[in-house]
Amino acid sequence: MSHPPDRGVSRRSFLKGSAIAGIATTGLTAAAEAAELHRPPSELGPGEHEITLSINGKARLVKVETRTTLLDALRDRLDLTGAKKICDRGACGGCTVLVDDLPVNSCLMLAVDAVGCELRTVEGLADPADPKATHPLVQNFVACDALQCGFCTPGMVMSSLSCLERRGTPTEAQMRHDLSGNLCRCGTYGRVMEAIERTAKGEGGGR
Amino acid sequence: MSTRNRDTGAPREQVEIPREQVEITVGYRALPGKDQQDRLEKITVEPTEGDAPPWDANTPYKVVGSDLDRVDGFAKATGRAKYAYDQNFPDLQQAMILRAPIARGTLTALDLDEARRMPGVTAVVALKDVGNKVRFVGDAIAAVAAPTLDLARDAIEKIRADYDQEEHNVEYLMSGDAPLLSMGGEVDDEWPADDDIDALLAKATHSHSGTYRTEVQTHSSLETHGNVARFDQKHLDVWSSTQATFGVRGELARALRQRGVDVESVEVHSEYVGGGFGSKFSAGIEGLACCLLAHEAQKPVKLMLDRFEEHTTAGNRPSALMQVRGALDENGRITVWDWRSFGGCGFNGSGGAVRHPSAYLGKAKVRQSHKDIACDTDPARSMRAPGYPQGWFGAELFLDELAAKAGLDPLALRLKNDDEAMRLDQWKFGAERFGWAEARAKQNEPGARYLTGAGLASARWGQLGNHGGRNPHGITCRIHNDGSVESRSGAQDIGTGLKTVLTMLTAEELGIAPARVRATTGHTSDPSGPGSGGSTTTPSLAPAVRHAAYLAAQKLVALVADHLGVPLDEVRCSAGKVGTDKAQLSWTDACKLIGQNPIEAHGERFPNYKQDPFHRGVCGAQFAEVRVDSWTGEVQVTRMFGIQDCGLVIAKKLAESQVLGAMIQGVSYALHEQRIMDQRSGRMLNGDFLRYKITGTKDLPALDCYLHSVANGHDNTGAAGLGEPPSTASAAAIGNAVFHAIGAPVRHLPLTPDKVLAALQKAQRTPR
Ligand code: FES
Ligand code: FES
Numbered sequence: 001m002s003h004p005p006d007r008g009v010s011r012r013s014f015l016k017g018s019a020i021a022g023i024a025t026t027g028l029t030a031a032a033e034a035a036e037l038h039r040p041p042s043e044l045g046p047g048e049h050e051i052t053l054s055i056n057g058k059a060r061l062v063k064v065e066t067r068t069t070l071l072d073a074l075r076d077r078l079d080l081t082g083a084k085k086i087c088d089r090g091a092c093g094g095c096t097v098l099v100d101d102l103p104v105n106s107c108l109m110l111a112v113d114a115v116g117c118e119l120r121t122v123e124g125l126a127d128p129a130d131p132k133a134t135h136p137l138v139q140n141f142v143a144c145d146a147l148q149c150g151f152c153t154p155g156m157v158m159s160s161l162s163c164l165e166r167r168g169t170p171t172e173a174q175m176r177h178d179l180s181g182n183l184c185r186c187g188t189y190g191r192v193m194e195a196i197e198r199t200a201k202g203e204g205g206g207r
Numbered sequence: 208m209s210t211r212n213r214d215t216g217a218p219r220e221q222v223e224i225p226r227e228q229v230e231i232t233v234g235y236r237a238l239p240g241k242d243q244q245d246r247l248e249k250i251t252v253e254p255t256e257g258d259a260p261p262w263d264a265n266t267p268y269k270v271v272g273s274d275l276d277r278v279d280g281f282a283k284a285t286g287r288a289k290y291a292y293d294q295n296f297p298d299l300q301q302a303m304i305l306r307a308p309i310a311r312g313t314l315t316a317l318d319l320d321e322a323r324r325m326p327g328v329t330a331v332v333a334l335k336d337v338g339n340k341v342r343f344v345g346d347a348i349a350a351v352a353a354p355t356l357d358l359a360r361d362a363i364e365k366i367r368a369d370y371d372q373e374e375h376n377v378e379y380l381m382s383g384d385a386p387l388l389s390m391g392g393e394v395d396d397e398w399p400a401d402d403d404i405d406a407l408l409a410k411a412t413h414s415h416s417g418t419y420r421t422e423v424q425t426h427s428s429l430e431t432h433g434n435v436a437r438f439d440q441k442h443l444d445v446w447s448s449t450q451a452t453f454g455v456r457g458e459l460a461r462a463l464r465q466r467g468v469d470v471e472s473v474e475v476h477s478e479y480v481g482g483g484f485g486s487k488f489s490a491g492i493e494g495l496a497c498c499l500l501a502h503e504a505q506k507p508v509k510l511m512l513d514r515f516e517e518h519t520t521a522g523n524r525p526s527a528l529m530q531v532r533g534a535l536d537e538n539g540r541i542t543v544w545d546w547r548s549f550g551g552c553g554f555n556g557s558g559g560a561v562r563h564p565s566a567y568l569g570k571a572k573v574r575q576s577h578k579d580i581a582c583d584t585d586p587a588r589s590m591r592a593p594g595y596p597q598g599w600f601g602a603e604l605f606l607d608e609l610a611a612k613a614g615l616d617p618l619a620l621r622l623k624n625d626d627e628a629m630r631l632d633q634w635k636f637g638a639e640r641f642g643w644a645e646a647r648a649k650q651n652e653p654g655a656r657y658l659t660g661a662g663l664a665s666a667r668w669g670q671l672g673n674h675g676g677r678n679p680h681g682i683t684c685r686i687h688n689d690g691s692v693e694s695r696s697g698a699q700d701i702g703t704g705l706k707t708v709l710t711m712l713t714a715e716e717l718g719i720a721p722a723r724v725r726a727t728t729g730h731t732s733d734p735s736g737p738g739s740g741g742s743t744t745t746p747s748l749a750p751a752v753r754h755a756a757y758l759a760a761q762k763l764v765a766l767v768a769d770h771l772g773v774p775l776d777e778v779r780c781s782a783g784k785v786g787t788d789k790a791q792l793s794w795t796d797a798c799k800l801i802g803q804n805p806i807e808a809h810g811e812r813f814p815n816y817k818q819d820p821f822h823r824g825v826c827g828a829q830f831a832e833v834r835v836d837s838w839t840g841e842v843q844v845t846r847m848f849g850i851q852d853c854g855l856v857i858a859k860k861l862a863e864s865q866v867l868g869a870m871i872q873g874v875s876y877a878l879h880e881q882r883i884m885d886q887r888s889g890r891m892l893n894g895d896f897l898r899y900k901i902t903g904t905k906d907l908p909a910l911d912c913y914l915h916s917v918a919n920g921h922d923n924t925g926a927a928g929l930g931e932p933p934s935t936a937s938a939a940a941i942g943n944a945v946f947h948a949i950g951a952p953v954r955h956l957p958l959t960p961d962k963v964l965a966a967l968q969k970a971q972r973t974p975r
Contacts, residue, residue: 065355065357067357068355068357072355072356075293075295076295076299076301076355076356079295080286081286081289081290081292081293081295082285082286082287083286084290084292084429084430084481085292085511086429086430086431086514086896087514087895087896088513088514089514089895089896089897091514091895091896091897092429092896094429121286122284122285122286123285123286123287125285126281126285126287128285128287134281134285138281138284138285141280141284142276142277142280142281142284143276145276145277145280145860145861145863145864146284147277147280147283147284148482148702148703148704148861148864148865148868149428149429149430149479149480149481149482149701149702150279150280150282150283150284150288150479150481150702151290151428151429151430151481151482151702152429153283153284153286154283154284154285154286157284157286175904176904176905176907177904177905179903179904180903180904180905182903182904183429183896183901183903184429185427185428185429185482185484185872185901186482186702186864186868187864187867187868187869187870187871187872187902188864188868189871189902189903189904189907190867190871190907190910191864191867192904193904
């Protein structure tokens, strides 16, 4: 038998088919909206081309192919490796970044679709040179030990941040809902929710 | 192996030197609650000469046991921690593996030329030769490196591989080696005759028999397996997502030389690891492929598995089939325990062994047998307490069924049979804390939609630390003249908190604030440590951490004694000072006496004390409450409580995290996790996170745990690891709670709605 050239679906066909699968997680609706608003010029590609992304308030030039996901652009081309690639299919939330203030699974969004959006990544929540600038949510993650291996943590932090920003003082049910797209194999969920609660109460200092 | 690392020394010689004897107090103070008492005793131990003096139950700790934050928490929570997956280098190539689409057969042709010719492709290597066997879907065939993953994927699609396909079987129960099952799911094979057992069963007051099953669970570490490899002439650096840095170093050096790669030294780096749970001891074929590609490309290469590969080629907890017969006498003691189990393994037919709680069986006639059954899938790997959660589920549920027959409360049955003196205290404490009696007394209204129930199970793990045998573990401690201190281990911190443990123990030993200590883990240029398996990392390294700090302190003490002109043996490091009661220097001033070169000490992990410790291994108990929707069959775990013997609790917050995390994983194993194979294609049907379910926030119970600190007298520190111990009990406790809730046992994990509804029907409480 001959092995057909098949390693699962291609990125293009996958992105077409994934909208339904992704709706269940918090991010995709936002991704879809963002994509609606910022259609890239139609003549991009094939091959690489340069785009400008606004990340944590700074304009960053980056070369991508049309098929490059936002996650790959951040991680592989801008060395912003806070967002993690865990499933690459919108199922785990490890790659969560905020796109125009909404949490998005960046593995499900094309980099070219993020042009014109305000992107926020976990790296923007702290400045190692200035500990006082650390976001209280981050401090509460540490204080509550809401992390073990830490691999899911950047995604958890970003989903938690969005939960706080949108809801102010979220109820437990709201936290459970907003974090339901984030998986953690080490089992930190309870402490993540504690960290959100503490932040909502104004604990954790910082800005 | 000649590597660039500083060697940790030859095997120590066995010279008998008369040793000093030290009396220490071991055991624990009374647990809170009714009828609890101190369990302290004095034992005499003989520490190896030069070792740090033993800590015991009376040691006044300043740092150890405190609430210190995880020292690398900030790096992790801000995304600055660099895992293997996050390593970026100029000109880094991304790599991918071509996987076999058949479960069994032979590779008959492999054409890599077209892939090689593709623009951008920097390396292509064959991982199988024509004529090699393919053993499972996902077996590695070839690998490609290119500047981006998209290009690597394009190139993979250009590889032509042909196979001679053979018939396969991916369902172990369909194997000719498997026992026959009855329609009701019972093992149908006759039990081999045994006069004693048959007689005991025949005359028993209450006897019972049942067959229990569990399904394949994948480790599902969130960071997939993989590496970044970079050659510098004949030196190789590998950033690895591993739980055994030294194992990977040796494995890669050997495998590369076998492949004719001239490599003089290998250094492995694993400062941060995104979980392992037992699956990441070996560099694996993906590690070798990464290095071969890097060698061919002469550029750094990253090869991380994708999620499907992770589920299907990187190990799993095998499934189990267990049948038990047992009986009680009129006093509720177990008289006979007849157990046979079968493990559903991968193609190599190993790793399926199942353990059961032997502490209940002290008075029983026990027979047990086990058989591993091979099928054409990815081989099993150790997973967090290998064999325990499976066996505990079967055994503890069997016991609850037996107790129900005998009209006994499950806790009463445990109290009558448990031989672990410590756990008797834990049962009582846990039952009180959890509200066991009330939870069991709650009656479900007849016809109610939601049924609640409570269950419990024991936790047990037998292993503590070791000294590393022929390669004794070590730790480096450095004190710098600016007052900062380093504690370094080449072993890895896979999320358990090793860096925090190094920090706290060093600070305690030196009498300084933890903030002065910087812990580094995961570079094989530092002293060796164990692979993180069997909960051995912390207990194996803790005594060496102390020893290193103890030796470094002695050097500092000598400088200070000289400087102050006071007797050497009166100088101590404590409370941020170095000196005697009368004359002292602050830590900072004392360190100024150190020259340009820091004080450096190599701490050794000496063998455990020869004397019997207070307790071998650790034990615990867990309690669970569930709510079952009798209309849909959905199980919700509403709350859980666990008490866990932790040896010496070093980093309290982290230890709690680990215990709670194990319970969450237990919920996941109990309710959701199962690999589903397609018998036709031999392929896993749910090899992703959309269809392979793990617990998330919506099914998170209210969780609580109690860390039971026990001075075990094992070595100078008496630490225990917490990866496995709490993992043994959770699924069993949940299974028992479901039995209590619906009045019928669900003997097959995971406890999915179909099985729960079927059991409910059987219990003749037909849902509306
Ligand atoms: S990596 Fe994007 S959701 Fe999992
Ligand atoms: S902390 Fe390890 S996966 Fe969440």
